[in-house]
Amino acid sequence: ENSLVLICGGFAPPPGVGEVCGNGIDDDLDGLIDEGCVPEADLSLDKDGPALVTEGGTVTYDLTVSNGGPDDAPNVQVTDTLPAGTSYVSATPSQGTCSYATPYVTCDLGTVADGSSATIQIEVTADGSTSSLENTASVDSDADDSESGNDSDSVTTAVNHNPICSASASGPSMWPPNHKLVRFTLGGATDPDGNPVSIAITGVTQDEPVDAVGNGDGNTSPDAFIVSANSVDLRAERAGTGDGRVYRIAYTGSDGQGGSCSGVATVGVPHDQGGQPIPIDSAPPSYNSLLP
Numbered sequence: 001e002n003s004l005v006l007i008c009g010g011f012a013p014p015p016g017v018g019e020v021c022g023n024g025i026d027d028d029l030d031g032l033i034d035e036g037c038v039p040e041a042d043l044s045l046d047k048d049g050p051a052l053v054t055e056g057g058t059v060t061y062d063l064t065v066s067n068g069g070p071d072d073a074p075n076v077q078v079t080d081t082l083p084a085g086t087s088y089v090s091a092t093p094s095q096g097t098c099s100y101a102t103p104y105v106t107c108d109l110g111t112v113a114d115g116s117s118a119t120i121q122i123e124v125t126a127d128g129s130t131s132s133l134e135n136t137a138s139v140d141s142d143a144d145d146s147e148s149g150n151d152s153d154s155v156t157t158a159v160n161h162n163p164i165c166s167a168s169a170s171g172p173s174m175w176p177p178n179h180k181l182v183r184f185t186l187g188g189a190t191d192p193d194g195n196p197v198s199i200a201i202t203g204v205t206q207d208e209p210v211d212a213v214g215n216g217d218g219n220t221s222p223d224a225f226i227v228s229a230n231s232v233d234l235r236a237e238r239a240g241t242g243d244g245r246v247y248r249i250a251y252t253g254s255d256g257q258g259g260s261c262s263g264v265a266t267v268g269v270p271h272d273q274g275g276q277p278i279p280i281d282s283a284p285p286s287y288n289s290l291l292p
Contacts, residue, residue: 039071041114041143042150045078049135049155054258055128055162059086061155062121065139069114073143076112080105080122080137085130085159089123098122112141126159133157161192163253165263168199173268173279174236179218181225181233186251186265195255199230202262203250204290207283208239211292215239223247224289234289238269244279245269247289 026033048062063080067073076096082088082103091098095118096109109118126133138152145151168189174182189197204224211221223235224247238245249265268279 039073039143040069041071041073041112041141041145042068042147043073043076043112043139043141043143043145044068044147044150045137045139045153047135047137047153047155050157052158052160052257053126053133054160055126057126057258058089059124059126059133059157060121061123061135061137062119063137063153064117064119065109065112066117067112067114068147071143072114073112073141073145074110076109076118076139076141078105078107078109078120078137078139080107080120080135082122082124083130083133083135085127085133086124087127089125091120091122094119126157128159128161131159133159160195160255160257160259162259163189163191163195163197163255163261165189165251165253165261168251168253168263168265173270174234175270175273177237177269179220179235179237182236183227183231183233184249184265184267185231186249187230189253189261189263191255191259193255193257193259195257195259197253197255199251199253201226201230201232201249201251203288204232204234205248205250205283205286206245206289207248207281207286208242208245210287210289212239215241217245221292222290226290234267236269238271238279240271242271243276243282244271246279246281246283248281248283248286 044066046064053059088100091105093107098107105122107120112118134156136154168186186199191197210223217237217239225233227233234247247267253261270277270279
């Protein structure tokens with residue numbers, strides 16, 4: 001049978017009685033509660049991110065830290081190693097603070113109570129220098145975690161690269177300047193990932209008025225008609241008093257995966273085939289070839 005011993009007007013615990021962790025009682029009567037105790041907490045980390053991002057785009061990672069108990073977890077810290085090919089934008093925790101020092105995002109979340117969770121949202125941009133981004137984050141605390149297998153998680157994101165529009169070509173100069181329409185089809189845009197590229201013509205301009213009076217370009221307009229997404233009819237004419245005509249065909253390219261590019265193809269009508277066989281682009285000003 002246990003008994004209390006009076007010492008200097010107080011009570012001392014019976015021999016062999018020590019602190020019982022987690023009961024909120026000063027078991028050994030030393031004025032302290034849970035001294036020397038290490039809490040136990042099963043922390044887990046879950047990380048979500050996109051499967052695909054286009055270069056220059058934003059990647060958003062969502063991290064969730066959960067505490068499966070049985071105790072509160074003090075001094076919880078999450079470390080996220082950002083992958084090569086990304087640039088840090090921001091880190092926003094639901095509690096605590098986050099900081100960044102290349103390549104680590106470190107978030108100090110304070111205490112995560114038994115049965116509760118905390119979240120972090122990290123944003124980066126993909127610069128397109130790699131074909132994929134593998135991102136790993138892990139969680140730790142001052143609690144004893146016997147289930148360490150769920151303390152980290154990874155996400156792999158494929159990087160889609162923008163197509164290249166500069167390879168697109170329209171065709172040779174037009175001759176003779178007989179005022180007839182000649183069809184040109186844009187093609188040749190390439191994609192670093194091997195995706196097919198669709199081209200859409202967005203506008204046509206020229207460096208001469210569409211139907212000026214007295215300059216010898218005939219009495220015809222408009223001078224261009226878009227006949228399909230990547231084909232356009234251009235009028236083979238130029239001002240007799242000028243230096244040749246240059247059409248500028250604006251277009252965009254899409255790889256169907258979120259990547260895009262834009263470009264301008266040129267087609268000319270020389271002034272003549274002798275002394276001035278190469279048309280000179282004298283824009284600005286420019287004129288809308290699609291208007292009368």
